[in-house]
Amino acid sequence: MTHCKRNHPIRSSLDRLPNRTCRECNRMAAREYQRRTRADAAKYRQLQELLTS
Numbered sequence: 001m002t003h004c005k006r007n008h009p010i011r012s013s014l015d016r017l018p019n020r021t022c023r024e025c026n027r028m029a030a031r032e033y034q035r036r037t038r039a040d041a042a043k044y045r046q047l048q049e050l051l052t053s
Helices: 023-052
Strands: none
Touching: none
16 A cells, blocks of 8 residues: 555545545644644634733
């Protein structure tokens, strides 16, 4: 079985993406982006609350 550069197993050609990455790498990157976006939004809300109080 082949693996991507982050050592995820590649079971079929559909799992393989450019730059030796895979669908699982793509999912992990999307989750990380969403987590950072939520954290940034929470910081923005806190700042808005401080400025309005």
